[in-house]
Each structure stands twice: as structure tokens, then as C-alpha cells.
């Protein structure tokens with residue numbers, strides 16, 4: 001089916017194609033009938049493929065990475081396509097439009113994307129209403145990825161993250177803290193070990209308070225960039241382990257540009273994803289795993305588009321895998337390709 005739809009979608013401007021797909025999946029996610037229709041094609045859930053991380057169990061190792069369902073409108077239908085779990089967001093406290101368009105580009109020869117979306121978000125109020133109204137149709141782990149508003153000065157970033165944690169806490173099975181998007185000014189500075197320690201400390205102490213109220217300990221994972229210098233990984237891992245973070249998601253998109261890229265958009269500013277990111281992301285996962293061992297689970301993401309790529313992430317130390325770009329190029333058939341690993 002996707003092989004019929006894809007040429008039509010790829011004739012459209014990328015963000016328009018994205019919006020059509022999300023609007024369709026959102027409409028299905030919002031109705032019991034729509035979800036019944038979706039479930040007809042759900043692959044059987046095999047217990048053999050189940051995976052546990054951060055005290056959560058997903059029916060398979062392949063999750064949808066953050067950024068596709070930014071406003072949490074389509075996660076039940078995305079799950080019904082076969083993803084083991086969905087990470088929604090990044091959500092920011094207040095609504096914001098993101099960067100000027102165009103801001104999403106296809107590098108079709110490499111099956112890659114460059115994006116500089118800049119956290120376009122419906123804002124927290126609408127986001128949690130979206131989750132609340134759709135959760136009924138969803139039966140897996142829901143990760144919620146949080147970020148800061150562009151207008152919040154970086155020195156006040158902590159306020160945005162702590163606010164976001166509090167608001168999403170009742171709805172999230174885990175919270176992913178995004179300090180690694182290349183498209184929000186200075187965001188990646190928060191990965192500096194001392195700054196990250198302050199942020200993590202604030203989030204974990206807020207979590208202790210929320211846990212008392214909600215009677216639930218929601219795991220917190222930190223999402224890192226692939227562009228971190230190798231020597232910074234040791235101190236970051238040490239700090240994450242000592243502070244008591246629950247997991248790491250590696251990696252976000254890269255600001256680097258491999259020389260071999262082709263096509264008219266290769267010079268666009270933004271984060272590069274898909275196969276050209278794969279080796280870099282896998283190296284970072286291996287580096288993190290060297291320091292973390294099995295103490296903290298690593299969710300591996302970056303350029304995975306088939307079972308072999310997923311196996312490389314797992315060999316490097318990832319417990320589970322997420323994808324985004326391959327879903328754009330391969331559609332729901334991606335999940336069938338990945339299942340052959342199980």
C-alpha cells in the first residue's frame with residue numbers, strides 16, 4: 001500500500017506530506033471505529049520479541065522516535081502500525097510555531113532528512129488534552145519528550161523542563177529530556193556535564209515530589225546528541241549514574257555533514273537523520289555503553305532502516321531501538337523488515 005502512496009506524498013513538499021499523514025492517523029486515533037480498522041492489520045504480538053527497559057515492557061524492540069507525533073495526536077494509530085511503543089513530543093511549555101518554513105528537506109539519494117523544525121509545538125495544555133482523549137485507544141508504553149521554548153533564555157531552561165515534567169507526569173510512562181536538538185539556540189550547551197547535572201538534579205528532585213502525589217515513579221531518560229566529543233561521554237555517564245537517571249536515548253540528529261551527501265538540499269542548516277547518521281550514532285552508543293555497562297539502558301536511534309541496522313545498535317549496547325527517518329522512506333513495511341530480527 002505504501003509503495004502506491006509514497007510517490008504521491010514524495011511529490012509534495014515534505015512538511016505538507018508529513019501533515020497529511022499525521023492528520024489522517026490523528027483522525028483514526030480519535031475514533032473507536034478508526035482504531036478497529038487499524039488493528040485489523042496489526043502484526044501478532046510475539047512475546048519472544050518483548051523487551052524491558054527502565055522497568056517498562058514493550059511488545060517489541062522497535063519504537064517510534066520523538067518528533068513525528070510532536071503534538072500527541074496520532075500515537076494510537078502509529079502503535080497499531082506495529083511500533084513497540086511511541087515517544088511523543090518534543091512538547092514545549094507554551095505553544096510556539098517553530099522556525100520559518102521551509103524547514104524539512106529530503107535527501108532522497110541517501111534516504112535521509114535535514115530538519116530545522118525548531119520545536120513547533122501546540123504547547124502543554126493542548127498536548128495533554130490530546131493524550132488524555134486518545135490514551136483509551138493505546139495499549140503500550142508512552143514516552144513523552146520535553147523541551148524548552150525558544151524564547152526562554154538558556155539560563156532559565158530548567159524552569160521550562162521542570163514545568164513540563166510536572167504537567168506530563170500523570171500521562172507519561174517515561175519522560176525523555178531533550179537537550180540535543182540542534183535547532184534551538186544553545187540547547188546543546190545543556191549537555192555540558194555541570195549544566196546537565198544541575199538540570200538533572202532539578203528534575204529528579206521534582207520527580208520525588210510528584211512521586212509522592214501520583215504514587216508512581218516515572219523513569220527519566222536523557223536524549224543526547226551524536227556530536228558529543230568522545231571524551232565527554234565518560235563524565236556524562238558517571239554523572240547520570242550517580243544522580244540516578246533511568247536511561248539514555250542516543251542519538252538525536254547530527255549537525256555534521258558527511259562529505260558524500262548529494263542533492264540540492266545537502267547544504268541546508270539543521271539536523272541530519274537517516275543512514276548518513278547511522279555509524280556516528282552507533283559509535284556514540286558504543287561509547288556510552290563502555291561507561292554505563294548494563295547500569296542504565298540505552299535506547300539506540302539514528303539511521304536504523306532494517307534488521308541489520310537494528311542489530312548493529314543492539315551489538316553496540318542498545319537495549320531497544322527507535323526510528324524516524326526510515327519510517328518516512330519505507331512506511332509501515334519498515335516494521336516487517338525490523339521484525340525479522342526477533
Ligand SMILES: Cc1cc2nc3c(=O)[nH]c(=O)nc-3n(C[C@H](O)[C@H](O)[C@H](O)COP(=O)(O)O)c2cc1C
Pocket residue numbers: 065066067068070089090104113115117119145178181223251252253273274275277301302303304322323324325326
Ligand atoms: C523532522 C524531524 C523532527 C524531529 N523532531 C524531534 C523532536 O521534536 N525531539 C527529539 O527528541 N527528536 C526529534 N527528532 C530526532 C529523531 O527523534 C531521531 O533522534 C533522529 O531523527 C535520528 O533517528 P532516525 O535516523 O531514525 O531518524 C526529529 C527528527 C526529524 C527527522
